[in-house]
Amino acid sequence: MNVTTLKTKAEGQLREQFDAAAGSLPGTGWVGALRARAMDAFAADGLPSRRVEEWKYTDLRECLRDVPAPASATPKSVSAAEIDGALGPLAGLDAERIVLVDGVYSAELSKVTAEAMVIELMSLAAMLKKAPAWLEGKFAADSGVVVALNTAFMSDGVLLKVRKDQDPGRPVLLVHARAAVQPSAVAVRNVVSLEAGAKLTLIEAHVALDSAASGALANVVTDVTLGDGATCDHIKSLVDAAGSTHLATWNTKLGKDATYRGFQLTASPALARNDINITFNGEGGKLDLSGAFLARGAEHIDTTLVVDHAVPHCESRELFKGVLDGRAHGIFQGKIIVRPDAQKTDGKQMSQALMLSPDAQFSSKPELEIYADDVVCGHGATCTEIDADLLFYCRSRGIPPDIARAMLTESFIGEAVEKIENEAVREALGTLAIGWLRAG
Amino acid sequence: MLEIKNLHARIADDGTEILRGIDLVIPKGEVHAIMGPNGSGKSTLAYVLAGRDDYEVTEGDILWNGESILEMGPDERAAKGVFLAFQYPMEIPGVATMTFLRAALNAVRKKRGEKELTTPEFLKFVRAKAAELGVSDEMLKRPLNVGFSGGEKKRMEILQMAVLEPTLCVLDETDSGLDIDAIRIVSEGATKLRGPDRAMLVITHYQRLLNYIVPDKVHVLAKGRIQKTGGKELALELEKSGYADFTGKAA
Numbered sequence: 001m002n003v004t005t006l007k008t009k010a011e012g013q014l015r016e017q018f019d020a021a022a023g024s025l026p027g028t029g030w031v032g033a034l035r036a037r038a039m040d041a042f043a044a045d046g047l048p049s050r051r052v053e054e055w056k057y058t059d060l061r062e063c064l065r066d067v068p069a070p071a072s073a074t075p076k077s078v079s080a081a082e083i084d085g086a087l088g089p090l091a092g093l094d095a096e097r098i099v100l101v102d103g104v105y106s107a108e109l110s111k112v113t114a115e116a117m118v119i120e121l122m123s124l125a126a127m128l129k130k131a132p133a134w135l136e137g138k139f140a141a142d143s144g145v146v147v148a149l150n151t152a153f154m155s156d157g158v159l160l161k162v163r164k165d166q167d168p169g170r171p172v173l174l175v176h177a178r179a180a181v182q183p184s185a186v187a188v189r190n191v192v193s194l195e196a197g198a199k200l201t202l203i204e205a206h207v208a209l210d211s212a213a214s215g216a217l218a219n220v221v222t223d224v225t226l227g228d229g230a231t232c233d234h235i236k237s238l239v240d241a242a243g244s245t246h247l248a249t250w251n252t253k254l255g256k257d258a259t260y261r262g263f264q265l266t267a268s269p270a271l272a273r274n275d276i277n278i279t280f281n282g283e284g285g286k287l288d289l290s291g292a293f294l295a296r297g298a299e300h301i302d303t304t305l306v307v308d309h310a311v312p313h314c315e316s317r318e319l320f321k322g323v324l325d326g327r328a329h330g331i332f333q334g335k336i337i338v339r340p341d342a343q344k345t346d347g348k349q350m351s352q353a354l355m356l357s358p359d360a361q362f363s364s365k366p367e368l369e370i371y372a373d374d375v376v377c378g379h380g381a382t383c384t385e386i387d388a389d390l391l392f393y394c395r396s397r398g399i400p401p402d403i404a405r406a407m408l409t410e411s412f413i414g415e416a417v418e419k420i421e422n423e424a425v426r427e428a429l430g431t432l433a434i435g436w437l438r439a440g
Numbered sequence: 441m442l443e444i445k446n447l448h449a450r451i452a453d454d455g456t457e458i459l460r461g462i463d464l465v466i467p468k469g470e471v472h473a474i475m476g477p478n479g480s481g482k483s484t485l486a487y488v489l490a491g492r493d494d495y496e497v498t499e500g501d502i503l504w505n506g507e508s509i510l511e512m513g514p515d516e517r518a519a520k521g522v523f524l525a526f527q528y529p530m531e532i533p534g535v536a537t538m539t540f541l542r543a544a545l546n547a548v549r550k551k552r553g554e555k556e557l558t559t560p561e562f563l564k565f566v567r568a569k570a571a572e573l574g575v576s577d578e579m580l581k582r583p584l585n586v587g588f589s590g591g592e593k594k595r596m597e598i599l600q601m602a603v604l605e606p607t608l609c610v611l612d613e614t615d616s617g618l619d620i621d622a623i624r625i626v627s628e629g630a631t632k633l634r635g636p637d638r639a640m641l642v643i644t645h646y647q648r649l650l651n652y653i654v655p656d657k658v659h660v661l662a663k664g665r666i667q668k669t670g671g672k673e674l675a676l677e678l679e680k681s682g683y684a685d686f687t688g689k690a691a
Contacts, residue, residue, distance in 0.1 A: 388494075393530040396490045397540075397600060398518035398548035407543060411534030411583075418534075 011046050013067040015039075017185075018152055021070055025155065027128030030136050038151035045145055054144075057331040057363045058273050058302040064245065068217055070153065071184035075102040078179050078209065080109055086177060086207035088435070089428040090237065095173040095203070102179055103155045103186030103218075109175075114168040124157035124189055138191050138223065146247050146275065150221045153187035160190070162198035164227070171201035171233075171422060176220060178208040178244065183215035190222040194230035196255070201422055206238040206246065214243035214270075221249045226258035228282060233421050236264045236274075239432050243270040250275070254314075256282025263420050264291035265429050266301050267436040276305040280314040280342075287316040290419040294436050295328035296356075302331040309342040312372075316346070321416040322353040323409055324360035325440055334379065335367040342372050349379040354386065354412045356405075356440075409437050441505060442466040442608055442639050448499035449488050458484040460664035461500070468607070471640040473650055475675060476661035477683040482643045483527060485661070486612040489641075490524035491517050504608060518544075519551030523606030525597040525630075527613040532584040537596070540584045541566055541603055548604055569602040573629045591622035598629040609633060609640045615649040627652030647679040662686035 018039050025035065047064060048055035078101050084091035098121070099109035105123040112121055127135055139151055162168065176188065194200055204222065226232055238246060246269045254260055266272050278287055293301040307316050322330040332351040353362035366379035386408050394404035413433050420426035442465065449459040458481045466472045476482050488495050489502065491514035501508050509517050532540065546556045557565060570580060573595045585593050594614055601609055611630060615623050630653055634640065642653055650658070650672065658674040660667045660683070667686045668674065 390530050390532060392490075392492050392514060393526065393532075394540075394544075395514035396492075396518060396524050396526075397544035398515050398551065398604065399543050400515050400547060401513070403543065403547065404515075407535055407540075408532070411532055414534035 008047065008061055010064045010067045014149065015043065017067065017070055021153070024073065025153070026125040027131050029131050031128050031131050034136065034139060035152045038148045041148040042145055042152060048145055054304060054333070056365070057329070057333075058271070058300065060273070063271055063300070064217075068183040068185045068215060070155070071102040071104075071180055071186045073104065073155065075104050076179045076181070078106075078109065078177065082209055083109060083175060083177055083207075086209050087175065087205060088239075089431040090173065090203070090205050093171065093173055093203070093424055093428060095171040096168060097173050097175065098158055099175045099177060100156060100158075100188060101177045102184065103188045105156050105158065114170070118163060118166040118168050119172075120159075120161040120163065122159040124159055124191070125155060127159055128154075140251070143249070143251065143277075144275070146219060146273070147221055147249055147251075150187050150189055150219045150249070153185075153219070154189040155187055157189040157191070160192045160202075162194045162200045164195040165197035166195075167199035171203055171425060174202060174204045176204065176206045176218070178206075178212045178216055178218070178240070178242075180216065181211055181213050183213045185217040186219070188218070188220045190220070192222060193225040194227055194232055196227035197229045198227065199231045201233040201425070202235070203425060204234075204236045206236070206240065208240050208242045208244065212242050216242075216244040217247075218244060219247045221251070224250065224252040224260070226252070226254045226260055228255040229257045230255065231259040232261070234260065234262045235420060235425055235429070237429055237432060238265065238269060238272060239267045239436065240269045245270055246272040248272070248274050249277070251277045253279045253281050254285040254287065257284040258282065259286045261288045261419070261421060262290070263416075263429070264303070265417075265433060266291065266303070267294040267432065268296065268299055269301065271300045273302045273304070276303070277308075278306070278316070279308045280311050283311050283313040285311075285314040287314070288419065289317065290319040290416045291321070292413045292416045292433055293320065293322040293330050294413075294433065295322070295330055296325035296440055297328065298326065299328045301328075302333070304331070304333040306335045306337065307347065309336070309338045309345045309347065311339075312341060312343045312345065314342070314345055316348070318349040319416055319419065320351045321413055322351075322362060323356060323413060323437065324353055324362055325356035327357070327359045327361075329361045329363070331363045332381070333365045333367070335369065336377060336379075338368075338370040338372050338375050338377065340371040343374045345372060345375040345377065347375070347377040350381070352382045352384070352412075354384060354409060356386070356409070406437055410434055413437070441468055442641070443503040444500070445503070446500035447488070447497065447502065449484060449495045449497045452494055452496045457498075458495070458664055459488065462661075462664070462666055464659065464666060466639045466641060468639050469636040470656040471634060471642060471653060473642045473644060473655040473658045473675060474661050475644060475647070475658060475678055477687050478645070480662045481664045482661055483612055486524055486610050486643055489610050490514055490522060515547065516551070518604070518606070519548050521607035523601050523604055523609050525594075525601055525609070525611045525614050527616055529585050529593040529597050531586045533586050535584055536581055537584045538566065538580045541600065544600065545603055566603060570599055572632070573599050573602070574625055575599050590617040591619070591625075594618060594622065594626050595629070598626050602629065602633065607638050609638065611640070611642045613643055613645060615644055615646065623649060624652060647675040650675045660686055
């Protein structure tokens, strides 16, 4: 065991919390060993500082000064109405609903009507306790410090499988509700798999109840595996007014001819780091990733993605748009790797920020690592203010400046939100984004 | 009534003086045309009337119905009935034309102390005006001016004017870039808005537009001042003689 690099207070707290909780976290046998190895992996590196290239703009060692205690294994009782209230425009969505409260699966609040021959759904905690051998393979060994911490501390989450050629018909809404009145830390792990030809629209909604304390920490990892010809729309919304730290990782692997459309709306956490790691494992894969990040005050939102074209004939598109006000800092890092064999790769990436304040900051770092010679790859980044000519045009039609600004900002974000395929989901997220813009 | 008194204006950024003492009066119910060579200050005058802050008024005043509008922002002027049809209408991606029209109309009605229209009332109102201008429902659903042809953009300007029902209409080179058919449609739309309570200022480089929107008076603007005023026949004279007489003069 190597503890020599654990220097900061937060790192020490994590170590102590793990030692105290290890006995009560779900799972023994190989699960316990997995957790211990993950903790050792974390201990070897500690929290990443700005000297680690991937964390250049989000110095976690600096930002994470104090780690709140792990959330209780028996969370506060929450009513369905409270969940609906927190979901806002997503509450009315016609969807299968799975609810996690403070990182713990709630059978009572979840409502899944899809037949077992279409969807297989299990609580991760329940499965970790049973610890079947096949489950061990679901946890990748070296996925970075944040995932290692997640593996060490994971309390619950869902195992969701859509069976071969099946389509549940309705979206699956996975609600991550934050309810604890004391600042607390949760670690949630979701493992989603689509068998060959399966279809799924998965919405992960991260919401805070009115009663929820600020200063919370969430570490959520969602692994998605798409079988050959499978199609997944994966949408995430984080609208957190109560100032939490949010570390989220999507690890997605695409099989042959699979299609993955991802969208992330991130609005107003104190700090959010969204890691998105995509690997093409079969030819003919299609990826369309987009997102909107909205920050004001001293908020900090980092989207870091790595798209690995490991095989030929795959297509990737990324469009991320940010609105930054106050002293907010938005970050977009997009790495596209094209392996030597990955000929005929078609990759395009764009990140754009609209600056509403002279003190806001946008850092954009596209990275193309291309080892094949017959590919089409491009990237772009822009950073602009509201167009004065457009503003004058709106005002000359009688639209007051505040409404005109909001309208032009909405139109800027709209281009990303429009990428969401499902109309009801698109409208709900559009409403959430507009709500955020108008709250400023 | 519009009264422009000894108006001097310069470009805010670099101080270049463009308008050098304009005096102009347009009573309600009249249509006046301003013609002039390129660079004479025609578009600047239009922008200054609408309140664009790229220009700075250094002297003089603009009164609309007896009230100075110089200190008002563009949106306040719009609420007072001032409307500028742009020479180059702006494209707003992501905002449906209908949504934009509704925001504009509601903002103006609110400022004027009128009730906002309900959705069915609004749709009925806009569709009727749109039909007159040959603006399809499909165009109304598209983002404002995005992918519209030059003629479609100008029709959209006139539609906005018809919807907002301003009392002072300023048309800045509405004919530029249009073919004869498009000029006719746009002019007919503008002419319909002629009325005893409305003053109109038509800015154009060519006489052609004035065959359709027949003015009560024509003014020649050159070097930032009104150089000559006459009846509609002045436009025909200019078409023959050009602007050389005016541009040749020392300022």
